[in-house]
Amino acid sequence: MLTINPLRGSLREGWRVPASFTAAGKVVLAYHPDRRILLERIIKNVPEAHDLDLMALLDEFAAIRDRGFAFSRSGWTRGINSIACPIGNENAPPLGALALIVPSERLTDEAVPKAALSVMKATAQINDVL
Numbered sequence: 001m002l003t004i005n006p007l008r009g010s011l012r013e014g015w016r017v018p019a020s021f022t023a024a025g026k027v028v029l030a031y032h033p034d035r036r037i038l039l040e041r042i043i044k045n046v047p048e049a050h051d052l053d054l055m056a057l058l059d060e061f062a063a064i065r066d067r068g069f070a071f072s073r074s075g076w077t078r079g080i081n082s083i084a085c086p087i088g089n090e091n092a093p094p095l096g097a098l099a100l101i102v103p104s105e106r107l108t109d110e111a112v113p114k115a116a117l118s119v120m121k122a123t124a125q126i127n128d129v130l
Contacts, residue, residue: 017076018046020057023084024097027070030061031086032093069116070097074104081107083116085123089130098123 019025020042029035039057043049064070072082082101086094100107100119107115 018042018049020046020049020052021072021076022099023070023072023075023082023101024099026057026061026072026075027064027084027086027097028094030064030070031088035061067116068120071112071116073109079104083107083112083119085116085119087123087126087130089127095130098126 017025019029020039029038032038036054036058039052039054043052043054069083069085072084074080075082080101081104082099084097084099086097088095098119100115102115
């Protein structure tokens with residue numbers, strides 16, 4: 001039997017989300033040479049970020065660099081998980097990120113390794129043409 005799982009996401013034009021909350025934002029910050037300065041600025045200036053733990057996020061960024069991808073569990077929007085990899089070359093800050101954004105019931109902790117591998121492969125193909 002075919003199961004239909006409709007998905008509807010909504011973004012408004014000009015809508016901005018602090019980088020410290022999403023997988024795409026975290027992966028860009030993790031690979032950026034000024035990550036600490038940028039993160040301190042976010043924590044200071046974004047009301048939703050005031051309670052973030054700077055050292056814990058810097059540790060998370062080190063883990064992101066070690067494994068090559070970021071994972072966000074309901075980071076900005078409850079019920080939405082995401083995986084992201086950096087786009088660009090290793091010798092410069094990322095140009096951006098490739099992200100897979102999925103409802104949390106579809107991107108469970110058990111599904112992360114396989115999904116991350118797929119995102120990493122797709123990102124490698126993009127990086128090959130840059």
